Amino acid sequence: xxxxxxxxxxxxxxxxxxxxxxxxxxxxxxxxxxxxxxxxxxxxxxxxxxxxxxxxxxxxxxxxxxxxxxxxxxxxxxxxxxxxxxxxxxxxxxxxxxxxxxxxxxxxxxxxxxxxxxxxxxxxxxxxxxxxxxxxxxxxxxxxxxxxxxxxxxxxxxxxxxxxxxxxxxxxxxxxxxxxxxxxxxxxxxxxxxxxxxxxxxxxxxxxxxxxxxxxxxxxxxxxxxxxxxxxxxxxxxxxxxxxxxxxxxxxxxxxxxxxxxxxxxxxxxxxxxxxxxxxxxxxxxxxxxxxxxxxxxxxxxxxxxxxxxxxxxxxxxxxxxxxxxxxxxxxxxxxxxxxxxxxxx
Ligand SMILES: Cc1ncc(COP(=O)(O)O)c(C=O)c1O
Numbered sequence: 001x002x003x004x005x006x007x008x009x010x011x012x013x014x015x016x017x018x019x020x021x022x023x024x025x026x027x028x029x030x031x032x033x034x035x036x037x038x039x040x041x042x043x044x045x046x047x048x049x050x051x052x053x054x055x056x057x058x059x060x061x062x063x064x065x066x067x068x069x070x071x072x073x074x075x076x077x078x079x080x081x082x083x084x085x086x087x088x089x090x091x092x093x094x095x096x097x098x099x100x101x102x103x104x105x106x107x108x109x110x111x112x113x114x115x116x117x118x119x120x121x122x123x124x125x126x127x128x129x130x131x132x133x134x135x136x137x138x139x140x141x142x143x144x145x146x147x148x149x150x151x152x153x154x155x156x157x158x159x160x161x162x163x164x165x166x167x168x169x170x171x172x173x174x175x176x177x178x179x180x181x182x183x184x185x186x187x188x189x190x191x192x193x194x195x196x197x198x199x200x201x202x203x204x205x206x207x208x209x210x211x212x213x214x215x216x217x218x219x220x221x222x223x224x225x226x227x228x229x230x231x232x233x234x235x236x237x238x239x240x241x242x243x244x245x246x247x248x249x250x251x252x253x254x255x256x257x258x259x260x261x262x263x264x265x266x267x268x269x270x271x272x273x274x275x276x277x278x279x280x281x282x283x284x285x286x287x288x289x290x291x292x293x294x295x296x297x298x299x300x301x302x303x304x305x306x307x308x309x310x311x312x313x314x315x316x317x318x319x320x321x322x323x324x325x326x327x328x329x330x331x332x333x334x335x336x337x338x339x340x341x342x343x344x345x346x
Pocket of ligand 1: 072073074075076097144148176178201202203204210213214215
């Protein structure tokens, strides 16, 4: 596992960490007091399945409760799903989030890799999708949208087409929308055709709460019932359950953070694109992927010496050490990064 995002130990305060991709809004005023006011509840078990949190999520996002399951982050639900479906073969379209491979591989599932190319800007279109799902032996395909680490976003029309194609082939369509709220204000309610679909969502990124561990998934009634049968009890802790209504009620605050991210992203891209040896990809989310077409290790080391950490990407299948991922941070941090890079290239 790539050690990024808060692995900097005691030096954390001095470091500007571009490696972890969380909304820049920080903690909403009042969340600390609100959670502290719930402290007496930790002497009791939380709800076994986080029912009140699920009700809040379903009401807010317009999801039918029969189609929803709560988890200790989206990652818990990914691993649970992999265990329950127990595929022989799954298609993972790379470069993408590394946990998909791990979740399926530990169960003995064979990974079929669908490789998107640098020359094609790592874009996935319908034609490419059809080409990748050629084999009838593939039982499921995973798509991350917007994709980590490329930042690429597949629009709704094409996404629905892909699901229909997968459905017609009898394949599971697994969609990870953990970053969807950075790409659009009104997230889709999600109800796909057929039984074989599953959508992961996370509150970690948009609501800036990686430490709380809150995620949910939407799926057909059949798969949700199966998952509930296999899921461990109490995986949502008391504070996670209590925080959800607070986070949702304050969505405007998180939206403001994202509006700033969009502005900062375009600013950072416009500046980085002036560097001759850098290729920076368009992104619809809160990070950008860059390829450094020179000695990237040296650049990364120089940044680190100047207390700037970036997400190296050589652990992403299909990328190598010349790629880095930069989270979109506040303007001051971005300007420090740009200044350090300017000094490097002088
Ligand atoms: C694409 C993607 N999905 C899911 C997750 C994990 O989300 P959670 O914190 O809700 O488990 C990550 C974390 O980096 C991610 O990049």
